[in-house]
Amino acid sequence: MSQSEVEQGRRPLRRDARESRDKLIAAAQSEFAARGVDASLEKIARDAGVSIGTLYRHFPARLDLLMAALRPRLQEFVDGANEVLAMDDPWTALVAYLEHLFGMQVGDRGFSDFLSRRFTDNAETERMHDEMCDQIEGVLTRAQDAGAARPDIVLADIVNLIWATGRIIDATGTTAPDAWRRNLHLMLDAYRAERAHPIAEPPMTSEQLYDAMVHLRDAR
Structure with missing residues (x-):
């Protein structure tokens, strides 16, 4: 279980789900830094190599992803x-x-x-x-x-x-x-x-x- 999962009381993610989440955070950090907090979530998902549905499964709201990033x-x-x-x-x-x-x-x-x-x-x-x-x-x-x-x-x-x-x-x-x-x-x-x-x-x-x-x- 990652430190963030411990802090937020979440169940540990499977390895593939954890990797997807980590890729989304990395892509979001880059895109938010370049474009601001209104950056395209679709582009973040593409850059992470996942679907927009996967992004929303991990981060139901934009602010959830923003704060993780x-x-x-x-x-x-x-x-x-x-x-x-x-x-x-x-x-x-x-x-x-x-x-x-x-x-x-x-x-x-x-x-x-x-x-x-x-x-x-x-x-x-x-x-x-x-x-x-x-x-x-x-x-x-x-x-x-x-x-x-x-x-x-x-x-x-x-x-x-x-x-x-x-x-x-x-x-x-x-x-x-x-x-x-x-x-x-x-x-x-x-x-x-x-x-x-x-x-x-x-x-x-x-x-x-x-x-x-x-x-x-x-x-x-």
Whole structure:
């Protein structure tokens, strides 16, 4: 029995079924990374050398396949984030966290899409999003409490930056793959406490942010 089967309480698969499932996950990882979370399931099945019916037997919903494909990347992100969060200097930790977050968007549209949207009908995606939001708020609040980051930045401002960075990566990936770093550090200069000045437009509320991330999912 594989580790994922143990964790999810499933009966062990026959060898041929396990091989089909592994091929589907590998094909999905490649296709989601290249095309995003709306990638063709039919193409994933073809690339794995199985029928679309076999895909649905293993993964009844798109999100089931997406999470199986993204799980290693999400764990890689969490592990790296935990290392960053242990840094002593609050501002350095905030910068390193955002560099880690956006760096993992590069070359992986599926991961980038996952960061940008909310999938309300899947408990695992909601849990992962909540965990990442807690991390962002934690590292941001720490920098604010230290007087390094301006006090009016909220989670929604960071998610806006996630959306913007994703578009920059899409636009420049083949011509200037590190262009996102310049934009990030320009924004980080604006985030410094000593650069703060009053802004007339208030930040989005938590409810507005959540609705916007759901809308991005539904609009595709």
